[in-house]
Amino acid sequence: MSETPRELEPQLSVQPSSQPEPERGLRPPPLFQLPLPNQDLSETHYQPQLQLSESVPEHQHQTQSTVWINHRRLLLLLLGLSLCAVILGLIYYIHHNHQNRSENLTGTETACVSPACQRASARLSMSVDPFTQPCDYFLFTCGSDRLSPDSGGRQRGQGIPGHPQNQRGEAVSPERKAQIKEREDRRLREDKILDRKNVLLQYLRETLESKDILGSTAVQKAKGFYSSCLDTKSVETAGVEPFLELVQKLGGWAVSGQWNRTDINSTLSLLMRDYATFPFFSLSVGRDPKETAHGTTKRYIQIDQPDLLIPIEWNSKTQKSQARTQTLRPFLASCQTYLALLGAPRSSRMLHVGTFISLSSELAVAATPLEYRLSRGQLYRRMTIKELQSQAPAIDWLGCLQATFHPLPLTEDDHVILHNLPYMVHMSRIIGKWLNRDELSNSGPLHTYMVFNLLHTLMPALDSRFSETQNNLSVALGKSEGVAPRWKDCVLETERGFDLVLTDLLEKRTAHREAEEIIQNIFTSFKSKLRKLKWTNQTTLQRVMKKVHFLIPRLWTTKEISSEAELDLLYSKVTVSPQSFFSNYVQLLSLWQKRRRKLLTEQTEATDILSVTPVLQGNELLFPMGMFVPPLFHPTYPRAMNYGVIGFLIAKDILHLILPEIYSQSQTVHTVGECVWAHYLTVTEQAGRGGVFSLSAAQRQEVWVQYSALQIALQAYHQSLKNHPRDTTISGLSRTRLFFASFSQVNCDLDPYREFMPLEPSFLITVVCAKSGLCPTNLECPNKTQQPLLQTC
Structure with missing residues (x-):
């Protein structure tokens, strides 16, 4: 710990006392008496000791000695008391001076009067000060699950097997419904805490809502997108029509009774290219850690198992995933609600929901936890697109990847990285089996499966009935963390498509x-x-x-980005509609995919604004x-x-x-x-x-x-x-x-x-x-x- 700064060290300056010291009024008894009137002065001069002893009687001499001793004792007592008074005064001075210098401004300190400091001063005045409220500053204010004197020794984080620095946390078991409200209340409390993520989102919100500076065209488009997201009235008015129109562009679907029987790979290519939707597998761009260790910065297309919509759990005995039986009923109910909102006839809802759940369950069998794949060496397995095609032939890998990363030239000899090859093989086999089921050819289960995944992607742009259905399912599954405020969702969605704009704004204001x-x-x-x-x-x-x-x-x-002109050019083809958040959101997905495409050729690491x-x-x-x-x-x-x-x-x-x-x-x-x-x-x-x-x-x-x-x-x-x-x-x-x-x-x-x-x-x-x-x-x-x-x- 470094030394205490100089302004905190008391500057001692003891001034001389203006009052006479107590001992100054005392005089010791005389050692010599004046000569008697008839005494010869010369005798006195030559025989001083003799005259002294002879001129004073014995008892008088003893009395004077006693008085002198008493006076000396009194003098020593007064000296001691004076010394104690000085020491106590000095101690008081040090403490008083130290306290004053701590509590008040020193000569070298000036008050900060900027608007930011004024707001900070207001926040400090509303918070607990450890130096004026020493009984409150260490109380348990961050959350309800902390150890407290009244909690009977409850340990915070009890049941967590290890530190996240050392090992990955295990999956948390579903909470009871009674706990949901408590967690939502805690979330509201935590939103008031100055944690970094909330602070940053609030700052970006203020940036997007500011009207003091108009900014470039790209900035105005970002602000327009954010504003259209906040316009919930227009979103509610639009309802489901924008989504149904989009489905028709994809060839319709059997649920509505109008389906062009489009090829699975052609539909999959469109979903991947234009809507950043990956129903059967997930797609990302990144480096190979084996090459990174040697200084190589080349990036690869990385293919992994998807985030399945159906709730699943890992069976450690069978080493396989399976649908959770206790969650199938609420999941089934939510799927039926979605179809009802989309106008599907009641008579056909159960058929389409049943085939969707059945297909999802079969795909889930080969989905495995990350820790399992890591232990089996299934991560970062590199192979050519041609080799992948031979392993999982149901998917047109080259055609889908070329559509997704157009206009980048891809060939079947280009390498990709797989993170779960056994799943890809299993997924291809399941798709082939469902394609050959003649009894289901009219219901298009694979196509319906892809439309359900598209619905999940576009859920943030649909009216509140869909988000409420999704939240009800989360509550039933014990996963709900409460509903985030609309502005926070809108900031996050804006960042997905306009991250470069927000990064540029943040960099200029930092x-x-x-x-x-x-x-x-x-x-x-x-x-x-x-x-x-x-x-x-x-x-x-x-x-x-x-x-x-x-x-x-x-x-x-x-x-x-080096200039506003580059940003304007990058977003020149984006058209933001003030009253159509759905169309704006579809464009956002296209922007998101373009960013993924750009990452494949860039050598520098993009900054993460969040x-x-x-x-x-x-x-x-x-x-x-x-x-x-x-x-x-x-x-x-x-x-x-x-x-x-x-x-x-x-x-x-x-x-x-x-x-x-x-x-x-x-x-x-x-x-x-x-x-x-x-x-x-x-x-x-x-x-x-x-x-x-x-x-x-x-x-x-x-x-x-x-x-x-x-x-x-x-x-x-x-x-x-x-x-x-x-x-x-x-x-x-x-x-x-x-x-x-x-x-x-x-x-x-x-x-x-x-x-x-x-x-x-x-x-x-x-x-x-x-x-x-x-x-x-x-x-x-x-x-x-x-x-x-x-x-x-």
Whole structure:
């Protein structure tokens, strides 16, 4: 931990007292008496000792000696009392001066009055301040499932077998309907928390809804698309007609009684090319990790099993997937509702729904979990399109891929990467079997299956009856997380098609210099923290430090677009209709597919505008621009606020990325985690109670990460003050107090590791403040019993 900044150190200046010292009025008894009137002065001069003893009687001499002793004792007493008074006054002066300098502005601090600071000040005034409300700041405010003094020792994240850094989480069993409301309420609470993803979406919302700057043509189209998405009245008025018209363009379907008996591969090619719909398999573009390790940046078409609409579960005994029996009834009901909304005759609904479920169940047999395929070596299997055609002949692979990636030249000798070849073989066999079932030739089950998948793709653009049906099914399956607000869905849909536009807008509004500065300062503090850890051996330390040394941390900016003119040209063929979200959404799907096509030929990695955590690419540690948006970060904020919020989050992210190298090789992680937990048990008066659980390895790890991240951010801020002593403040708070107050606002960040934090991260302020001189006031809860002095972790 770095030294306390100078403005927090009391400047002692003891002034001389203007009052006379108490002992100045006292005089010691005379050692010599004046000579008697008739006494010879010469005698006195030559025989002083004799005259003294002879002129004073014995009893008078003893009395004077006693008086002198008493006076001396009184003098010593008064001197002692005076010294104590001075010491007490000095102590009071130090405390009073230290408190005043903590609570009020110093001469070097000025108030930040920018609009961003004014909004931040309003937020701080509505949040709990750990220094004025020390009994409340560590309470359980992030979620209802945390450990609390009244929860009987319930462990947060109980039942989770391991940390997500170390292994993949297992599938969560369906929740009861009674739990749905609780989860929705929690979602509403979490929407109010300044977690990074919600903050970024809200910022993009404000950007799309702003009318201060008109922007380029591409920007106006993005805003028009977003606006049409919000226009639910027009969506409700349009109803199902736009979808039915689209189905007719695809040759109709047997459900409506009008079907042109189109070829399965011709319909599949259209769905893949124009509507980004992949009924029988999924499609993506990416690198081969085996080649990436050798520096190759070539990208391949990657083919995987699809996201089946029917709910399935993995049977570990048979090593096969199967439809979940208890969910078939609600799934059947939802399919019937969809057909009813699309105007299908009641007499034929059951036939088409039955064949759809039967076909889906057969395809699901060969779908396997990712962990299973990884253990069997089924991921990243490369083969030519010609070889794939021989393995799964029911699909015209070359024709479908050429249509999807037109105008890129593809041949049967081009390589693709398979992630589940056994599924492709099984899927081809099932399609061939259903094509040869003469009794079902008039009902077109394969074509109906593809239309159902198209309906699922276009569901966001249809009226609320479809989304309500989908949500009811989720509730029945125990998967509902609540209905997101419309604006949030619209922001996400806009990003799918206009990601380059939003990326360009975000890049122009990001304070690059300030963001780069805090990234570099936090990374430097992080490296300093690594050197102070207790390592098992120096070889391990050198290996980790060498890896960290070659990392290049920087802001993740894009090189795809260099001008507004390029953006306008890219979106020149897009026509946005203000009152037809469906037609706009269809164009979005086409844009989405064009982006996938472009990725196949590009060598640079496209930025992910919705990313809010850093990523490692080779030796580069990239921090997305979405991390540096208000209210989490602003260039006009006091640096104390920026370091307390985004500085802490950056440090936490870096530690999670490098964590595997640290956790297994340093005892510090275990020791510090237990030390912080001991603080928590003591302050909450749970120490010594029966039933209070000890921390798991994953929990100790997460406690150490967040505690260390707070220390790293504070150290980086102190270092920045040494380099640039001037800083502003808000709400009249001292620098360190503003740092901690800002941190306490975002300690509930919703990241993948949140479930492993057994206490409110804001409690870490208490542990840091246990180190004398760091905090402006002592954090003690007056209604708690006096706690023993806590050690420094």
